Amino acid sequence: MNRSDLISAWQHEEAQPFVGWDFSYLDGRMSQDELPWDYIAQASALMEQSASVLDMDTGGGERLLEMRPHWPARVVATEEYPPNLALARQRLAPLGVEVRDVHITDNDPLPFADAEFDLVLNRHSAFNAAEIARILTPGGRFLTQQVHGLWSWDLLEYFGAKPQWPNATPAQYVPRLAAAGLEIAQVQEWSGKLRFTDVGAIVYYLKAVPWEVPDFSVATHQVGLFALQERLAQTGDLAFFAGSYTIEAHKAMR
Secondary structure, three states: OOHHHHHHHHHHHHOOOOOOOOOHHHOOOEEEOOOOOOHHHHHHHHHOOOOEEEEEOOOOOHHHHHOHHHOOOEEEEEEOOHHHHHHHHHHHHHHOOEEEEOOOOOOOOOOOOOOOEEEEEEEOOOOOHHHHHHHEEEEEEEEEEEEOOOOOHHHHHHHOOOOOOOOOOHHHHHHHHHHOOEEEEEEEEEEEEEEEOOHHHHHHHHHHOOOOOOOOOOOOOHHHHHHHHHHHHHHOOOEEEEEEEEEEEEEOOO
């Protein structure tokens, strides 16, 4: 393809819709080295020991629905992004899930009562450690899977961007949870590669995760896109740093 054809192809990718937290559009074009753990299996096992669960920032409810056979009697989910909130309510409310519009950060309070949940699940969302401890029942459990703060730093460099939360690692969050009075049961860490087969897949990915390269567009970031296209032509490689970790913590019995 010449430059004009490439730009047209990338603009086509840029215009494709992204709904919920569903990257199936990139099946066969984006992949990640395999994690050494199974978050769904871990969360499902904890659900089976619980009477109530809160799923924080559920997206469109995709992962929560995967665990439906293991749901406890009470299931609550939060989501803030309006398109995802509407989708989560459409999918989950008919199944008896209470879906709440909640703004979640590392510092803000949660609109739930003390000791309201046996289990709190958090996949790729911020969390206030003190609030997690407060809303857990005695003996309750918290499981989070997080993206390493330096995720795809070597991809972002092509666009003059840097990771916004480089310190988002277990070294930051484990002490916070411990200080909130929770017992750390397990920490798992992994690093590998995030891989793309073509630059168009990167365009779609960066539009879907706008916090990685703020204000990304094909029109304004062509230098980086063509540099990646040249790299692909020379090496056949579009692989970048990926890292994840999980933390499981328990609240002591009174």
